[in-house]
Amino acid sequence: MNKYRSHNCGELTINEKDKKISLSGWINKKRDHGNLLFLDLRDNYGITQCVIENSHSQFKEIEKLALETVIKVEGKVILRSKETINKELNTGEIEVSIVSFEVLGKTKELPLPIFSDQEYSEEIRLKYRFLDLRRKKIHHNIILRSKVISFIRNEMQKLGFLEFQTPILTSSSPEGARDFLVPSRLNPGKFYALPQAPQQFKQLIMVSGFDRYFQIAPCFRDEDARADRSPGEFYQLDLEMSFVEQEDIFEVVEKLMISVFKKFSNKKILYEKFPKITFEETMLKYGTDKPDLRNPLIINDLTEIFKRKDVSFDIFKKLVNKGSIVRGIITKNTKDKPRSFFDGIDKWAKEQGASGLAYFTIEKDSEIKGKGPVGKFFSPDSLSEIMKISNADVGDSIFLACGKKSEVEKILSLARDKIANELKLINNDSFAFCWIVDYPMFEEDEKTKRIIFSHNPFSMPQGNIKNLDFSKPLEIKAYQYDIVCNGIELSSGAIRNHIPELMYKLFLVAGYDKKTVDLKFSGMINALSFGAPPHGGIAPGIDRIIMLLAGEKNIREVTMFPMNQNAQDLMMNAPSEVNDEQLKELNLLIKKNK
RNA sequence: GGGGGUGUAGCUCAGUUGGUUAGAGCGAUCGCCUGUCACGCGAUAGGUCGAGGGUUCGAGUCCCUUCACUCCCGCCA
Numbered sequence A: 001m002n003k004y005r006s007h008n009c010g011e012l013t014i015n016e017k018d019k020k021i022s023l024s025g026w027i028n029k030k031r032d033h034g035n036l037l038f039l040d041l042r043d044n045y046g047i048t049q050c051v052i053e054n055s056h057s058q059f060k061e062i063e064k065l066a067l068e069t070v071i072k073v074e075g076k077v078i079l080r081s082k083e084t085i086n087k088e089l090n091t092g093e094i095e096v097s098i099v100s101f102e103v104l105g106k107t108k109e110l111p112l113p114i115f116s117d118q119e120y121s122e123e124i125r126l127k128y129r130f131l132d133l134r135r136k137k138i139h140h141n142i143i144l145r146s147k148v149i150s151f152i153r154n155e156m157q158k159l160g161f162l163e164f165q166t167p168i169l170t171s172s173s174p175e176g177a178r179d180f181l182v183p184s185r186l187n188p189g190k191f192y193a194l195p196q197a198p199q200q201f202k203q204l205i206m207v208s209g210f211d212r213y214f215q216i217a218p219c220f221r222d223e224d225a226r227a228d229r230s231p232g233e234f235y236q237l238d239l240e241m242s243f244v245e246q247e248d249i250f251e252v253v254e255k256l257m258i259s260v261f262k263k264f265s266n267k268k269i270l271y272e273k274f275p276k277i278t279f280e281e282t283m284l285k286y287g288t289d290k291p292d293l294r295n296p297l298i299i300n301d302l303t304e305i306f307k308r309k310d311v312s313f314d315i316f317k318k319l320v321n322k323g324s325i326v327r328g329i330i331t332k333n334t335k336d337k338p339r340s341f342f343d344g345i346d347k348w349a350k351e352q353g354a355s356g357l358a359y360f361t362i363e364k365d366s367e368i369k370g371k372g373p374v375g376k377f378f379s380p381d382s383l384s385e386i387m388k389i390s391n392a393d394v395g396d397s398i399f400l401a402c403g404k405k406s407e408v409e410k411i412l413s414l415a416r417d418k419i420a421n422e423l424k425l426i427n428n429d430s431f432a433f434c435w436i437v438d439y440p441m442f443e444e445d446e447k448t449k450r451i452i453f454s455h456n457p458f459s460m461p462q463g464n465i466k467n468l469d470f471s472k473p474l475e476i477k478a479y480q481y482d483i484v485c486n487g488i489e490l491s492s493g494a495i496r497n498h499i500p501e502l503m504y505k506l507f508l509v510a511g512y513d514k515k516t517v518d519l520k521f522s523g524m525i526n527a528l529s530f531g532a533p534p535h536g537g538i539a540p541g542i543d544r545i546i547m548l549l550a551g552e553k554n555i556r557e558v559t560m561f562p563m564n565q566n567a568q569d570l571m572m573n574a575p576s577e578v579n580d581e582q583l584k585e586l587n588l589l590i591k592k593n594k
Numbered sequence B: 001g002g003g004g005g006u007g008u009a010g011c012u013c014a015g016u017u018g019g020u021u022a023g024a025g026c027g028a029u030c031g032c033c034u035g036u037c038a039c040g041c042g043a044u045a046g047g048u049c050g051a052g053g054g055u056u057c058g059a060g061u062c063c064c065u066u067c068a069c070u071c072c073c074g075c076c077a
Helices: A059-063 A122-127 A136-158 A199-207 A246-264 A279-285 A303-307 A314-321 A339-351 A380-390 A405-422 A500-509 A514-520 A522-528 A542-550 A580-585
Strands: A020-032 A036-043 A046-053 A070-079 A094-105 A181-183 A191-193 A212-221 A232-242 A276-278 A299-301 A325-331 A358-364 A368-371 A397-403 A433-437 A442-444 A451-453 A480-485 A488-495 A535-538
Touching: A020 A046, A020 A094, A036 A059, A036 A094, A046 A059, A136 A212, A136 A232, A136 A246, A136 A542, A199 A212, A199 A232, A199 A522, A199 A535, A232 A246, A232 A542, A246 A433, A246 A480, A246 A488, A246 A535, A246 A542, A276 A279, A279 A299, A279 A433, A299 A380, A299 A405, A303 A314, A303 A325, A303 A380, A314 A325, A314 A397, A325 A380, A325 A405, A339 A358, A339 A397, A339 A405, A358 A380, A368 A380, A397 A405, A488 A542, A500 A514, A500 A522, A514 A522
Parallel strands: A046 A094, A276 A433
Antiparallel strands: A020 A036, A020 A070, A036 A046, A070 A094, A181 A191, A212 A232, A232 A535, A299 A325, A325 A397, A358 A368, A358 A397, A433 A480, A442 A451, A480 A488, A488 A535
C-alpha cells in the first residue's frame, strides 16, 4: 500500500462508492462556506472535490491552508446528490468526505495564480516555470509533446528505422548558422561546437551500413529568437535512409505525418497526398518558400501589362523600364469593401517597409473599367488582359506591388497573409501540407555577388552528374526539398551527394578549393571515399509539429524549460559567470568591456 | 545591429486636455456564511507608477536618456 495515495485525483467514480481511499495533491481551489468547506485537490491526472464540515476537529486547520499547498487526504468516497453533480469533471459524480489530512508541502505566497486562464508576463512565467507548468493548458501541451514523441519513436521503429545517438561535442562547421562553442581543457585554445544538426554523423551512419537511422535530435544554433524559434536549442526528428530517391523519403514522411496528425488532432488534413510545388513556382505564386496553402490568394506576374501603350500608370512604368517587376493579388468580389479596407492594407504595407500597394477594383457598366485611385490608368483592353492572367472577374479587386523581385516577393507574401486574415479566408480547422522541391543548388549573394550554396552543400545536384555545366551554376537544381504545413517550415531535406569528385567540383564553384574541403569536411569526404551508398534524409522540427498540433503560435508554449529572447534561463540563471579557476583551466581570458 | 509594442499593488489591468489623498478584480490577512464548483458578503493591509534626468506652480500623464520583457527585420547551410 502506497504511503501517499490509494488513487490519483482523476480516477474516482461511483465504482468506488463508500470506499476508504487516500489522495495526495495540490489544493487547486477552496470554496469556504464557513461551516462547510469544499476543497479541489489536483494532481497530474485530474481534480477531485473533497468536503469537510465544521464538526471535524481539523476544520479550522484545513480552512487556513493556502492554495497550492500539497496535502494528503484520507477519506470516504460518497456519491453527490443529482443537483450537485459536476459534469465538467471525470470525478464529478462523487466527492471525498475528509476523515483526516496531512500537509506534505507548504507554499509561500504565490507569484502567479495557478487556477486561472489569465495571461502572465513571460518574465514571471519563465522565472517560476515550475509553477507555470502546473497550469492546465501548458501542462497538457507538455503531456501532448511526450505522447507525440513516444508515438513517433514507435512509428519509426515500425517503419524499420534504428535509433542512434550522435555526439553533442563536435566540431565547428564553416557553413550555416553561428555555432555554440565549448572550450577544450585538454586542447588549449581549441573549441568544440555543439551540433547545428547531426548532419555529417547521420551520413556517416549510412556509410557505416545501418541503412535507416532516426533520432529525436537536439540541435544548437546561436541565432536570434522568433515566436516559432527558441534561442539555443530545438529538436528535430532526424532521419536518413540508404539506397533511396526523393520519392522514397516523401513516402515515409507523408505516412508518418498523416498518422501523427490524425492521431493527435481532429483538424482536417486538406491534401493526404502532399502537393509538390517547385521552388520557382512557390516564389511566384506565394512569394515565399513556405506557403500557407489554406490561403486561397495567388500572386500573378503582371510586369508585361506595364509595357503596354494603353496603360498610363507612369510611376510603375518607369520602374519597369529600369528592370523592376510588378506582381499582384486578386481578391474575389470585394467591390463593396469600404475605402478604409483598401487604404488600411496600403498603410500596413508601408509600415512593413514597402513603398505601399497600389489597388483598384474591376467594374463594368458599358465597358470594363478600373475604380479606385489608380484605376483610371488602365484601358479596358489592358484590364481584360489582367483578368485573363489572374483569373479575375468583374467585382474583384487587385493589389499591386512594384520593385525588385526579392522585394515584391516579400511584401506580397506578407500581404497574402494580411489580406486573407482581414477577409477571413483561412480555415483554421485544417492542415495543408506541401513539398517544396527543385531548390537551386547555388544562389548569388546579394551583397558580395559571390556564388554560395543556397541550402546544403552536401545535396546531390539534379541532371546528368557526369556532364553538369558548372559554368552556369545558378541553373543547377538540387535534390533538395522542404516540407511545409500551414505556412510553417517543418523541415529541409535532401538526397545527399555521395560522390567525392562531384563534391569537390561543387565546392569549387562556391569558392572552396580541394585543400579547404579536405580540411573542413575531412570526416565526411574521407568516409565517402570508401564505398558510400546513395542516401538521403530529412529532419522535421519536433517543436513546430507540436505547435501545430497544440494550436499554439509560440514555441515556448510547447517547451518545458525555454530560454527568453535574450537566450537567458531566468530560472536557472544561465548563462552565468564562472570563476577564475575554471577560466584558467580552460586557458581563457575574459576581455573586460567598459 | 535596426524598428514596433508593453512596463502602475503579489497577479491581471483602469487611470480623461498635466490638477487635491493613484483605483478595480483576483490573491493575501481578519470576520460572517452548510451544497459550492470562477461560491457569496463585509473589513484590513499592500504602490520608488521600471530606473535616471528634464520641462512645469504642479508629472503615472509631456520631453530626453536608460533598463527589462515581447513581436518583427537582419540572421537562421
